[in-house]
Amino acid sequence: MGIEGIGASVVRKEDRRFITGKGRYVDDIKLVGMTYAQFIRSPHAHAKVKSIDSSEALKKPGVIAVLTGQELVDDKIGNLICGWAITSKDGSPMKMGAWPAMAPETVRFVGQAVAVVIAETKNQARDAAEAVVVDYEELPAVSDIKAAIKPGAPQLHPEASGNVVYDWHLGDEAAVKDAFSKAANVVTLELTNNRLVPNAMEPRSAIADYDAAEEHFTLYTTSQNPHVARLVLSAFYNIAPEHKLRVIAPDVGGGFGSKIYIYPEEMVALWASKKVGRPVKWTGDRTEAFLTDAHGRDHVSKAELAFDKDNKILGLRVKTHANFGAYMSLFSSAVPTYLYATLLSGQYVIPAIYAEVIGVYTNTTPVDAYRGAGRPEASYLIERMMETAARQLKVDPTELRKKNFITQFPYQTPVIMTYDTGDFHASIDAAMKAIDYAGFPARKAKAKADGKLRGIGVSCYIEACGIAPSKAVGSLGAGVGLWESAEVRVNPVGTIEILTGSHSHGQGHETTFCQIIADRLGVPISQVSIVHGDTDKVQFGMGTYGSRSIAVGGAAIVKAMEKVEAKAKKIAAHALEASENDIVIENGEFKVTGTDKSIALPMVALAAYTAHNLPDGMEPGLKETAFYDPTNFTFPAGAYICELEVDPTTGKTSFVNFVAADDFGRLINPMIVAGQVHGGLAQGIGQALLESAVYDSNGQPVTASFMDYTMPRADDLPSFQISHTTTLCPGNPLGVKGCGEAGAIGASAAVINAITDAIGSNKLEMPATPDRVWHAIHG
Amino acid sequence: MSTVKLTVNGKAVSVDVEDRTLLVHLLRENLNLTGTHVGCDTSQCGACVVHIDGRAVKSCTVLAGQAAGSNVTTIEGIAKGDELHPMQAAFRDNHGLQCGYCTPGMIMSAIDIVHRYGGELDETTVRHELEGNICRCTGYHNIVKAVLDAAGRMKVAQAAE
Numbered sequence: 001m002g003i004e005g006i007g008a009s010v011v012r013k014e015d016r017r018f019i020t021g022k023g024r025y026v027d028d029i030k031l032v033g034m035t036y037a038q039f040i041r042s043p044h045a046h047a048k049v050k051s052i053d054s055s056e057a058l059k060k061p062g063v064i065a066v067l068t069g070q071e072l073v074d075d076k077i078g079n080l081i082c083g084w085a086i087t088s089k090d091g092s093p094m095k096m097g098a099w100p101a102m103a104p105e106t107v108r109f110v111g112q113a114v115a116v117v118i119a120e121t122k123n124q125a126r127d128a129a130e131a132v133v134v135d136y137e138e139l140p141a142v143s144d145i146k147a148a149i150k151p152g153a154p155q156l157h158p159e160a161s162g163n164v165v166y167d168w169h170l171g172d173e174a175a176v177k178d179a180f181s182k183a184a185n186v187v188t189l190e191l192t193n194n195r196l197v198p199n200a201m202e203p204r205s206a207i208a209d210y211d212a213a214e215e216h217f218t219l220y221t222t223s224q225n226p227h228v229a230r231l232v233l234s235a236f237y238n239i240a241p242e243h244k245l246r247v248i249a250p251d252v253g254g255g256f257g258s259k260i261y262i263y264p265e266e267m268v269a270l271w272a273s274k275k276v277g278r279p280v281k282w283t284g285d286r287t288e289a290f291l292t293d294a295h296g297r298d299h300v301s302k303a304e305l306a307f308d309k310d311n312k313i314l315g316l317r318v319k320t321h322a323n324f325g326a327y328m329s330l331f332s333s334a335v336p337t338y339l340y341a342t343l344l345s346g347q348y349v350i351p352a353i354y355a356e357v358i359g360v361y362t363n364t365t366p367v368d369a370y371r372g373a374g375r376p377e378a379s380y381l382i383e384r385m386m387e388t389a390a391r392q393l394k395v396d397p398t399e400l401r402k403k404n405f406i407t408q409f410p411y412q413t414p415v416i417m418t419y420d421t422g423d424f425h426a427s428i429d430a431a432m433k434a435i436d437y438a439g440f441p442a443r444k445a446k447a448k449a450d451g452k453l454r455g456i457g458v459s460c461y462i463e464a465c466g467i468a469p470s471k472a473v474g475s476l477g478a479g480v481g482l483w484e485s486a487e488v489r490v491n492p493v494g495t496i497e498i499l500t501g502s503h504s505h506g507q508g509h510e511t512t513f514c515q516i517i518a519d520r521l522g523v524p525i526s527q528v529s530i531v532h533g534d535t536d537k538v539q540f541g542m543g544t545y546g547s548r549s550i551a552v553g554g555a556a557i558v559k560a561m562e563k564v565e566a567k568a569k570k571i572a573a574h575a576l577e578a579s580e581n582d583i584v585i586e587n588g589e590f591k592v593t594g595t596d597k598s599i600a601l602p603m604v605a606l607a608a609y610t611a612h613n614l615p616d617g618m619e620p621g622l623k624e625t626a627f628y629d630p631t632n633f634t635f636p637a638g639a640y641i642c643e644l645e646v647d648p649t650t651g652k653t654s655f656v657n658f659v660a661a662d663d664f665g666r667l668i669n670p671m672i673v674a675g676q677v678h679g680g681l682a683q684g685i686g687q688a689l690l691e692s693a694v695y696d697s698n699g700q701p702v703t704a705s706f707m708d709y710t711m712p713r714a715d716d717l718p719s720f721q722i723s724h725t726t727t728l729c730p731g732n733p734l735g736v737k738g739c740g741e742a743g744a745i746g747a748s749a750a751v752i753n754a755i756t757d758a759i760g761s762n763k764l765e766m767p768a769t770p771d772r773v774w775h776a777i778h779g
Numbered sequence: 780m781s782t783v784k785l786t787v788n789g790k791a792v793s794v795d796v797e798d799r800t801l802l803v804h805l806l807r808e809n810l811n812l813t814g815t816h817v818g819c820d821t822s823q824c825g826a827c828v829v830h831i832d833g834r835a836v837k838s839c840t841v842l843a844g845q846a847a848g849s850n851v852t853t854i855e856g857i858a859k860g861d862e863l864h865p866m867q868a869a870f871r872d873n874h875g876l877q878c879g880y881c882t883p884g885m886i887m888s889a890i891d892i893v894h895r896y897g898g899e900l901d902e903t904t905v906r907h908e909l910e911g912n913i914c915r916c917t918g919y920h921n922i923v924k925a926v927l928d929a930a931g932r933m934k935v936a937q938a939a940e
Contacts, residue, residue, distance in 0.1 A: 022855075201913065203817075254915050714914075
């Protein structure tokens with residue numbers, strides 16, 4: 001592997017600029033003549049916009065324009081789209097209401113924009129925004145999922161009767177009914193998966209720059225997928241054709257899904273830039289992030305699990321209501337369907353599964369994919385069910401899991417997925433050993449003597465990364481292909497540039513991707529650079545989400561490298577007067593195997609570009625492109641065990657230990673993988689103990705700042721004890737699976753299972769605040 | 780408008796700003812020191828932490844005028860040329876950052892913590908002291924490791940001086 005190759009914990013190349021304050025985020029960029037945008041947002045969850053009076057605002061110093069939603073309509077700017085078509089069980093398409101970037105007639109959530117001020121300075125834009133008078137006629141609003149589908153509930157969109165977007169199902173209802181009729185035991189649980197706010201630390205930001213001479217737009221934006229942004233802005237929003245629109249996502253301060261989507265603010269900034277003839281910058285504040293970044297989760301589910309007399313699972317029945325908020329965000333429709341119900345088999349042999357999912361509109365911020373996206377909801381449900389079942393059946397929860405583990409691969413679940421490989425016994429055994437599971441009863445007894453309630457909770461998750469292949473996701477309703485592209489440029493002096501469609505916003509691609517090259521060529525990573533995040537540089541790409549970058553983007557790099565190496569070997573063989581079959585690549589040199597003859601990479605590259613002595617018929621240059629479309633998802637899996645103590649007098653939870661044993665296949669950079677696990681665990685624990693986006697019954701957000709929404713802080717979390725077991729993914733050339741979301745997927749169930757074990761009551765919802773835990777103990 | 784005179788990273792500067800201008804905006808907008816970030820509107824996240832006369836302060840909570848006459852150090856001012864501050868090096872070596880957005884504020888807070896405790900730190904203290912800095916990427920595990928590592932390095936560096 002070499003000191004910088006695959007498997008080495010190489011310190012990150014990108015870090016130097018971040019630790020010295022030289023990162024370049026969108027808000028750090030200034031353009032000549034730049035103006036500033038401030039949006040006027042609805043204070044009501046549901047209202048008619050009767051009039052907008054900007055006359056006073058236009059008199060304020062520095063104001064250039066006040067633009068409204070009606071002007072967007074007049075200029076034929078398209079409504080926001082949802083990119084995955086879901087079909088209800090009755091065969092009807094999902095029922096969507098229109099989502100204009102600024103509302104001309106009706107607002108449906110607090111924070112929806114109705115107008116924008118463009119001014120010379122940010123303060124002038126803010127001052128003027130306060131002088132815009134919007135006359136609203138308030139309408140009744142609804143924020144709760146179950147309330148929204150009751151007869152007589154306020155209706156959001158005329159297209160969606162009863163506020164139902166779709167009523168979808170997956171699996172075999174009759175087979176499940178049959179399984180339950182034969183059951184010796186049935187376990188039932190109702191659970192809520194709380195709404196979360198992603199809260200990447202960098203607020204969203206956009207700078208739009210229209211060049212009238214070239215009729216060309218440039219957009220700097222906080223995006224996880226700049227090419228997808230360009231595609232959508234061009235094909236659906238009528239901003240500009242693709243060749244007249246460049247999208248740049250420079251350093252981006254975290255995403256977690258929330259920066260996948262193309263938001264109204266980017267659209268309006270581009271449109272406004274042309275209207276005012278100057279660059280327009282918008283940078284959101286934290287409150288705007290709470291109000292307008294797509295939220296995550298928000299499911300209410302009822303689940304039933306049937307067991308035979310030997311405690312083998314016979315069937316699973318799930319009914320879930322998913323809250324979409326006021327509009328259907330870009331990938332929202334897929335999250336509670338194909339990213340959720342397809343994972344309900346967990347790590348277990350479940351012969352029959354039937355899931356129904358009802359998607360619901362409410363007067364709240366739109367909900368879409370957030371770290372894990374559907375898979376945390378599935379994993380939380382099945383893992384709380386398993387723990388609940390073990391208690392009801394009076395067996396050890398690890399034994400019940402082991403009895404039902406899938407052990408033969410590939411394994412076809414009843415809910416579409418074919419798990420390619422895994423070893424679930426290995427991961428649970430590793431986690432149990434790490435936490436000394438056998439020693440827990442003695443520790444619990446000792447804690448009890450000290451007046452503390454100690455609990456242990458297990459969570460065995462499986463997830464699906466790198467959604468693929470494109471043909472299959474297309475058949476399920478996806479509007480895009482989910483491949484990735486890579487271009488490898490070997491320059492005449494032998495340095496290498498990798499152009500990738502993946503985007504790094506904390507994942508460390510500038511290091512990991514270089515390690516793939518270092519491993520293959522034996523060159524130092526300092527000789528390789530990664531180019532990403534600019535549609536003018538990289539031809540196309542699908543971006544980074546769903547833990548896809550290494551499994552899909554990394555594999556595309558390998559495919560492009562294979563082409564480069566094949567050509568380079570021909571050039572080397574020609575120069576060394578040897579057969580290309582005898583050429584091997586070692587330490588940056590092309591060697592004739594079994595001889596001392598060799599030629600260094602820079603000389604091969606130079607030969608490719610001077611073209612003085614190439615094999616007959618060969619084109620000059622050393623640059624290759626690959627588009628890689630995987631044959632299947634990858635399936636990271638693992639076991640998390642949490643041990644904690646509850647103080648019965650306060651309901652406060654304290655961690656004793658948290659262990660993780662993950663199987664991500666081959667690790668490229670174990671240090672970076674560990675960091676991804678830590679961050680995911682923090683978000684999963686945050687969901688379990690601290691975080692919740694709360695609305696009152698009128699749709700007013702109660703948690704719209706860091707003062708109200710509890711972000712995990714350093715003293716809320718333990719240090720983590722993580723380890724790995726390995727089954728290589730057979731579906732891609734690197735054997736990798738993806739590691740970005742696992743922690744967020746598996747952690748919450750482990751925490752809640754531990755608390756409910758400690759307090760001896762299963763009536764506990766997330767976030768398990770001290771107040772809720774105290775009431776669960778004392779009633 | 781007022782003229783604010785202060786020293787930033789060792790250089791005397793004089794800036795004309797609106798009276799309502801916050802120190803963080805003076806640094807970012809007027810001096811182009813964009814390493815200091817804004818992550819919230821409520822002085823909770825700590826992405827904007829700088830040192831004023833050697834003490835860690837959230838620069839979003841200070842009016843530019845209040846900083847007049849003081850000595851401000853930002854993330855851009857702690858390395859000695861190409862030689863990183865031990866805290867910067869420790870964050871890199873311990874993978875204490877991912878997206879990098881909270882990192883400048885974390886590093887500035889962490890330096891202050893080490894100074895205040897004279898390098899005598901343990902995990903619990905570091906976690907408690909970092910309460911005013913939010914990171915969404917790392918789960919804090921490696922940040923805590925980095926601060927403890929740097930505390931040792933800074934002690935050694937101080938002993939050598």
